[in-house]
Amino acid sequence: MVDLNSSIDPSPLREEDLRQGIELLFYAYRDFTGEPDAILDKYDLGRAHHRVIYFVGRNPGITVTELLEILRITKQSLSRVLGHLLETDFISQRADPADRRRKQLTLSDKGKALEHELTSTQMERFARAYREAGAEAVEGFRRVLIGIVEPEDRARVRPAAIRAQNRR
Amino acid sequence: MVDLNSSIDPSPLREEDLRQGIELLFYAYRDFTGEPDAILDKYDLGRAHHRVIYFVGRNPGITVTELLEILRITKQSLSRVLGHLLETDFISQRADPADRRRKQLTLSDKGKALEHELTSTQMERFARAYREAGAEAVEGFRRVLIGIVEPEDRARVRPAAIRAQNRR
DNA sequence: GAATTAAGGTCAACCATATTGACTTAATTA
């Protein structure tokens, strides 16, 4: 248990600062999902589709099980969303030659185009924020948010070079 | 439009770094809501109730309209959640004496206790992350996330002292 | 080779949280 109200602590983690973090995360997430949501409407897709498209695009050949671990939802819930993306040819699947039970998911060209349309709004938002805050602030942002993520998932969010080492 | 692929730019905002930001926000938000969700289950409440309890606790006397602006949901959607919290005495309301159309919302003692139970798990998560990352990193975290939030809502997330000035 | 395990899929029922749209009431403001 952390002492949240000490007025003696020389370098106190004040409750106010902690609540500010909570609120920043709430507002940032709210606004960061707003623009993609509007685009998704045009395609009759929802935020859940965006998440699938994003992580398949980011991890070409990812399997259903791996996707479920990232999204932390049930297979049945993923099934409707992924099924629709397969039917509408945003995503393609093929059996893993090394283990034919596994299906490797990839974005089609159509899927890549949508992924780019969706993600570029979010990347532009981050680009502005990074530019205005400066490189040092970006490093701090990373350090704090990595600390918020559960330790066992921290490796997922490392830069691509490091991620490749940890892969399978 | 930001140039995301320049290999000439001397200080490039690489796509990889921007995607890392996107993913950090996704994973951090996912994990940051996990613990409260488990507690809420015990009370037969959901994440929507948590948000209402949090922001009423944080802004005692807040009105329905102000709450809607923060949450960015519709009145009808708030109604069920808030109605239930009023029925079960987590939240109390009283008419604003200066404008009796407005209803000022506050947490009951029961509501305060639940707010604390829920929020303390999130504050502990932030306290650990802040402590491990260091004060400078925390400042960077703040600067970047404030830049992600829509400009018109940035004032909402300033420390209490500044917030009080901007109030009404 | 048979049994077990793993990956994926499916059906069904259900629930939480959100939406749009139309309408009402009460109180304040012009």
Add this chain to the structure above:
DNA sequence: TAATTAAGTCAATATGGTTGACCTTAATTC
């Protein structure tokens, strides 16, 4: 007094999640 504002309500609908039961196919283990 008329218009506006704050809040509430009814109804229909959509989305994205859940639990639980069950099936097929392929790989692994005994």
